[in-house]
Amino acid sequence: MTSTLLQSAYKAIDDKHGEDIVVLNMQGISLLADYFIIAHGNSDRQVQAIARELQEVAVKEGYEIRRVEGFDGARWVLVDLGDVVAHVFHKDERAYYNLERLWGDAPQLDMPEA
Numbered sequence: 001m002t003s004t005l006l007q008s009a010y011k012a013i014d015d016k017h018g019e020d021i022v023v024l025n026m027q028g029i030s031l032l033a034d035y036f037i038i039a040h041g042n043s044d045r046q047v048q049a050i051a052r053e054l055q056e057v058a059v060k061e062g063y064e065i066r067r068v069e070g071f072d073g074a075r076w077v078l079v080d081l082g083d084v085v086a087h088v089f090h091k092d093e094r095a096y097y098n099l100e101r102l103w104g105d106a107p108q109l110d111m112p113e114a
Contacts, residue, residue: 005063005084006035010111012057013039016050018088024099024106033085036106038099040089044074050088051077 006023013021018039027034041047051071058065058081066080075093079086087099100108 005058005061005081006037007111008057008061008063009037009054009079009081009084009086012053013037013050013086013088016041016046016053018050019091020094021111022100023109023111024103025109026103026106029103029106033080034083035085035109036099036103037084037086038089038094039086040091040094042091044090047074047077047088047090051079051086054079054081054086054088 010021010023018041021037021039024036026032026036039050041050048071051068055065055068063081066082068077068079070077075090076097077088079088089097
């Protein structure tokens with residue numbers, strides 16, 4: 001189930017032209033989720049569109065949305081889908097928070113282009 005959820009979430013981000021999509025395997029590293037997806041959009045509207053698409057795809061495919069944070073501010077939107085947590089940043093914020101470095105011990109997964 002997780003791999004299908006991960007693929008669906010990745011595709012949702014890619015469909016809304018999320019940039020520099022990184023998937024981190026958090027298994028054995030974090031209790032929060034099995035996978036983190038990190039991406040960014042170039043405007044508030046794009047960040048919100050990506051987050052909205054993630055939610056719509058999750059509902060359509062029968063996955064639970066546990067929590068969404070930061071949607072209104074559109075600087076860092078967290079979409080918690082349980083085993084997969086998506087972090088959608090505004091381009092200006094991504095480098096500042098640098099989650100890839102923070103979780104540098106997590107292996108990156110190569111995802112096929114959606």
